[in-house]
Amino acid sequence: MGAVLGARRHDGPILDHLRAPAGLSASVNITATGAAVAGATPDAPHHHGHGEEGLIKLAIGAIGIVFGDIGTSPLYAFRETFAGHHPLALDNLHIMGVISLMFWSMMIVVTLKYVTIIMRADNKGEGGSLALLALVSGKTKTKRWGSGIVLLGVFATALFYGDSMITPAVSVLSAVEGIAVAAPAAKGLILPIAVGILIFLFSIQSRGTSKVGAFFGPIMLLYFTTLAVLGFLSMMQNPEILWALSPYYAFQFFVVDPLAAFLALGSVVLAVTGAEALYADMGHFGRKPIGGSWLVYVLPALLLNYMGQGALLFREGRAALESPFYNLAPDALQLPLVVLATMAAVIASQAVISGAFSVTQQAIQLGFIPRLRIDHTSARTAGQIYIPIINWALMISVILLVLFFQTSSNLTAAYGIAVTGAMFIDNCLLAVVLFRLWHWPRWLSISLLALFFIVDGAYLTANLTKVPDGGWVPLLIGFVIFVALTTWSKGRKLMIERMREAAMPMKIFIDSAVGSATRVPGTAVFMTSTPDGVPHALLHNLKHNKVLHERVILLTVKIADQPYWPEEERAKLESLGDGFHRLILRYGFMDEVNVPAALKKVHQCGAEFRMIDTSFFLSRQTLLASERPGMALWREKLFAWMLRNAESAMEFFRLPSNRVVELGSQVEI
Numbered sequence: 001m002g003a004v005l006g007a008r009r010h011d012g013p014i015l016d017h018l019r020a021p022a023g024l025s026a027s028v029n030i031t032a033t034g035a036a037v038a039g040a041t042p043d044a045p046h047h048h049g050h051g052e053e054g055l056i057k058l059a060i061g062a063i064g065i066v067f068g069d070i071g072t073s074p075l076y077a078f079r080e081t082f083a084g085h086h087p088l089a090l091d092n093l094h095i096m097g098v099i100s101l102m103f104w105s106m107m108i109v110v111t112l113k114y115v116t117i118i119m120r121a122d123n124k125g126e127g128g129s130l131a132l133l134a135l136v137s138g139k140t141k142t143k144r145w146g147s148g149i150v151l152l153g154v155f156a157t158a159l160f161y162g163d164s165m166i167t168p169a170v171s172v173l174s175a176v177e178g179i180a181v182a183a184p185a186a187k188g189l190i191l192p193i194a195v196g197i198l199i200f201l202f203s204i205q206s207r208g209t210s211k212v213g214a215f216f217g218p219i220m221l222l223y224f225t226t227l228a229v230l231g232f233l234s235m236m237q238n239p240e241i242l243w244a245l246s247p248y249y250a251f252q253f254f255v256v257d258p259l260a261a262f263l264a265l266g267s268v269v270l271a272v273t274g275a276e277a278l279y280a281d282m283g284h285f286g287r288k289p290i291g292g293s294w295l296v297y298v299l300p301a302l303l304l305n306y307m308g309q310g311a312l313l314f315r316e317g318r319a320a321l322e323s324p325f326y327n328l329a330p331d332a333l334q335l336p337l338v339v340l341a342t343m344a345a346v347i348a349s350q351a352v353i354s355g356a357f358s359v360t361q362q363a364i365q366l367g368f369i370p371r372l373r374i375d376h377t378s379a380r381t382a383g384q385i386y387i388p389i390i391n392w393a394l395m396i397s398v399i400l401l402v403l404f405f406q407t408s409s410n411l412t413a414a415y416g417i418a419v420t421g422a423m424f425i426d427n428c429l430l431a432v433v434l435f436r437l438w439h440w441p442r443w444l445s446i447s448l449l450a451l452f453f454i455v456d457g458a459y460l461t462a463n464l465t466k467v468p469d470g471g472w473v474p475l476l477i478g479f480v481i482f483v484a485l486t487t488w489s490k491g492r493k494l495m496i497e498r499m500r501e502a503a504m505p506m507k508i509f510i511d512s513a514v515g516s517a518t519r520v521p522g523t524a525v526f527m528t529s530t531p532d533g534v535p536h537a538l539l540h541n542l543k544h545n546k547v548l549h550e551r552v553i554l555l556t557v558k559i560a561d562q563p564y565w566p567e568e569e570r571a572k573l574e575s576l577g578d579g580f581h582r583l584i585l586r587y588g589f590m591d592e593v594n595v596p597a598a599l600k601k602v603h604q605c606g607a608e609f610r611m612i613d614t615s616f617f618l619s620r621q622t623l624l625a626s627e628r629p630g631m632a633l634w635r636e637k638l639f640a641w642m643l644r645n646a647e648s649a650m651e652f653f654r655l656p657s658n659r660v661v662e663l664g665s666q667v668e669i
Contacts, residue, residue, distance in 0.1 A: 061289075073270055082321060098264060100245065154486055168345075219344065276426065325341075360387055504539070520550070551581070
């Protein structure tokens with residue numbers, strides 16, 4: 001391991017600002033969530049003490065953020081079952097059967113699975129599949145099948161990024177397509193308008209979403225009210241559509257036309273896209289406000305609209321099939337409905353984009369993704385973040401999807417794979433929760449899991465038939481991101497192991513260095529990935545500069561498997577003698593890491609930390625790909641490239657730029 005000395009302030013090394021897992025780990029299908037993070041504070045999970053007025057405000061906020069994705073499903077879900085890749089005949093059997101399938105899908109998947117069961121599994125008040133995976137990972141580490149659960153989590157994370165690309169594309173495009181109904185002559189403007197809206201949406205992300213977010217609740221309230229009113233008025237002209245709420249029609253559909261019913265599931269599942277957001281945003285709104293707003297307001301509005309669309313098809317048949325949603329409205333109101341639906345689609349897209357920022361931040365903290373530049377867009381709200389590389393990568397991907405697929409109908413084939421795959425993986429995590437954490441009776445756990453696996457398995461299998469028609473897109477995206485995530489996790493683990501092999505015991509170093517080195521005034525903080533051994537930066541600094549500071553701090557930052565770490569328990573200090581101290585700072589995976597702020601609260605090792613007298617020494621590794629056992633050579637080169645392009649540790653830890661020195665070394669993996 002050769003030493004390379006250089007004073008740098010960029011391209012920092014991997015330090016242990018993230019947990020070094022024994023295996024791999026990842027988030028699982030957190031879709032359409034991060035906008036809730038954007039408006040939350042670390043105290044947000046504890047809403048249970050709010051009065052009735054507080055619960056109502058939280059419920060309205062949840063409607064504005066949580067239900068944007070599932071709320072835009074009526075734009076395309078019902079239409080796709082009859083005019084999509086596997087069109088159905090417009091008769092009583094199929095219309096009643098589809099509505100029955102949609103209703104019972106929402107009851108089983110959203111109401112029973114997410115609202116009633118999964119939302120009870122929280123990690124210190126936080127929801128979301130990443131929080132859940134962190135919670136259950138301790139129960140699977142010693143199991144032979146534990147690595148399989150973790151790999152499923154990694155793939156679900158990859159699918160989430162595919163979902164975050166497809167959701168804005170299909171939501172905005174399906175809303176803007178209403179122009180063809182309201183003003184057929186303007187049909188050629190659909191694509192330019194959709195692309196323009198998407199460019200505008202991504203371009204304002206760096207400004208934060210707090211001001212825009214204040215309007216989300218009222219707009220979505222108006223939108224869901226409009227859904228309900230339009231659906232109710234249409235349904236009243238054919239009240240017999242209410243019988244579709246009986247499971248009899250879903251069963252009859254499968255009995256009379258089993259193949260068509262099975263294929264229809266690939267489009268029916270679009271009615272429950274965004275269900276995972278209820279759980280993921282639980283920590284910011286609370287289980288009761290989300291569950292209440294779903295049962296009391298959102299679910300009835302969606303059902304009324306779907307039944308209204310079904311009644312419309314009863315009356316007008318193929319004439320209304322171009323867009324049953326927009327054809328519910330009178331001609332004079334269709335253009336205002338396009339505007340309202342487009343606003344709802346933008347809100348749903350905003351939630352997914354912010355969700356991508358949130359998931360990426362948590363994944364960085366937990367060691368699944370390299371450090372990336374994270375800008376905080378609010379001085380008061382830690383959760384309001386902006387990650388430039390994620391934002392622009394998403395924008396380019398979304399626009400390419402719109403231009404490639406041209407219509408929302410073509411995009412829905414790609415949409416279903418990502419959603420159903422992630423839902424299926426959620427069942428695997430739920431199984432660990434039921435058996436390992438909650439210890440529910442086996443008969444009850446097995447019965448529920450069997451129901452969920454059968455339903456989600458049927459959805460996933462039906463969507464796999466769409467792979468040639470566009471379903472390959474999220475699978476390809478998922479595969480590429482899966483390779484990157486697993487390469488980073490494995491490479492980082494190997495690099496830490498190689499560095500440990502060459503580590504010198506701290507006691508031996510102190511005994512030999514104190515008598516031979518010149519002590520200089522001030523404090524030196526050496527960032528180290530492990531709380532044992534001598535940091536490489538300390539060895540190289542002594543070798544080249546021949547000095548030791550009066551106070552030497554060996555600092556390790558650890559990220560826990562819980563969202564927030566108590567402030568009073570942040571620092572753990574150990575005196576090593578002769579002015580040497582080992583300090584461990586602990587953070588939750590949703591905490592903001594700020595090393596200087598944490599040091600100012602440490603008073604047990606002499607004088608107060610003053611940044612003007614403190615120097616931060618970072619180790620910067622240059623990786624050399626080798627034939628040593630570990631990873632394939634191409635993966636080692638990929639890992640080295642990811643490391644070179646990772647965000648500087650100086651920026652990530654909020655270190656003062658004029659107090660940082662980076663010392664380099666070469667590592668073979």
